[in-house]
Amino acid sequence: xxxxxxxxxxxxxxxxxxxxxxxxxxxxxxxxxxxxxxxxxxxxxxxxxxxxxxxxxxxxxxxxxxxxxxxxxxxxxxxxxxxxxxxxxxxxxxxxxxxxxxxxxxxxxxxxxxxxxxxxxxxxxxxxxxxxxxxxxxxxxxxxxxxxxxxxxxxxxxxxxxxxxxxxxxxxxxxxxxxxxxxxxxxxxxxxxxxxxxxxxxxxxxxxxxxxxxxx
Numbered sequence: 001x002x003x004x005x006x007x008x009x010x011x012x013x014x015x016x017x018x019x020x021x022x023x024x025x026x027x028x029x030x031x032x033x034x035x036x037x038x039x040x041x042x043x044x045x046x047x048x049x050x051x052x053x054x055x056x057x058x059x060x061x062x063x064x065x066x067x068x069x070x071x072x073x074x075x076x077x078x079x080x081x082x083x084x085x086x087x088x089x090x091x092x093x094x095x096x097x098x099x100x101x102x103x104x105x106x107x108x109x110x111x112x113x114x115x116x117x118x119x120x121x122x123x124x125x126x127x128x129x130x131x132x133x134x135x136x137x138x139x140x141x142x143x144x145x146x147x148x149x150x151x152x153x154x155x156x157x158x159x160x161x162x163x164x165x166x167x168x169x170x171x172x173x174x175x176x177x178x179x180x181x182x183x184x185x186x187x188x189x190x191x192x193x194x195x196x197x198x199x200x201x202x203x204x205x206x207x208x209x210x211x212x213x214x215x216x
Contacts, residue, residue, distance in 0.1 A: 016199075017064075018095040022087045026079040027071035033091040035199050037064025045069040045084055047077050049149040049181075050157070053188040054084075060110075061192030077153060085157040089164025096199065099123065104209040106197030110186035114175045117186035119194045122168040125216035129162035131155050134174040154184055158191075166216060167198075 016035040022028075041058040043051045045067060058065040067088075071080030096102065107120040131154070162169045169191075176183050208215055 015097060016095045018091050020087050020091045020094065022083060022090075024079075024083070027069065027083040029067070029069045029080075029083050029087045031068075031084075031087045031091050032064075032066040033088070033095055034064035035092070035095050037062060039063065041065045041067075043067045045080060046071065046073050047081060047149070050077075050081060050084070050153075053154075053184060056185060057188045057192040059192065060189045061196040063192070063196070077148070078156065081153050082156045082160050085160030086164050089161040089167075092165045092195070092199070096123070098208060099215050100208055101201045101203075101205045102209060103198055103200050103202045103205070104215075106194035106199075108190040108193035108197070110190040110193065112182050112186040113177065113179075115177055115182050115186055116174045117183075117190045118172045118174070119187065119190040120168075120170045121191070121194045121198050123165065123198050123215065124168055124210075125166045125214075126168060127163045127166050129155075129159045129169045129171075131158060131171040132173070133176050134172060135176065149180060149184075151180065151183070154187070 017033065019030070019032045021030050039059040039062045041055045041064070043054050043065065045051055046069065054065065054067065057063075067084060069080055069084055071083065073080060102123065104124070105122045107118070109116060109118050158169055158171065161167075171187055173183055173187065202209075207213070
């Protein structure tokens with residue numbers, strides 16, 4: 001976390017800390033987020049692989065993140081996975097409020113073994129999400145995972161996050177292997193770093209970072 005981010009939010013840390021709960025017939029999610037945190041996490045979703053990815057996300061983004069979730073995992077992981085993305089996006093949006101002074105845009109690269117992931121994010125109020133592989137012929141369902149997780153689930157998670165946060169998130173994966181862990185770990189790390197950049201306070205920005213004067 002940047003020094004400016006800490007310095008300019010000492011007096012308003014509570015405004016960037018939030019708890020969000022979502023209870024449906026399929027899932028129950030309780031999430032507490034502190035944007036101006038230290039990278040501490042306590043995460044239990046019932047999806048071990050996702051727990052690990054979110055711990056990496058929080059650590060590299062310097063976000064304090066507590067997620068306690070349960071869902072119909074006896075059916076599959078889809079509902080729980082997607083609803084956690086929904087709640088995480090809602091938490092960031094609520095914690096950022098009117099977004100006065102934030103940098104809004106962030107980007108990062110992260111490697112793992114031969115894989116490099118790049119993530120670019122713009123908290124623009126116009127949500128979209130695109131995940132692509134740099135090489136042709138690599139499909140979303142190609143990598144094999146011992147953790148019962150697939151690229152399609154990651155894609156659903158990122159789409160839910162983007163929609164609820166109101167962010168444009170572009171993810172590019174170069175030199176993908178057949179090891180899903182090696183593909184997604186750098187993605188979640190880069191996402192944390194990029195979102196940390198985008199949510200930091202720019203002391204030169206006196207208002208909302210938009211020529212329209214508002215970010216929905």
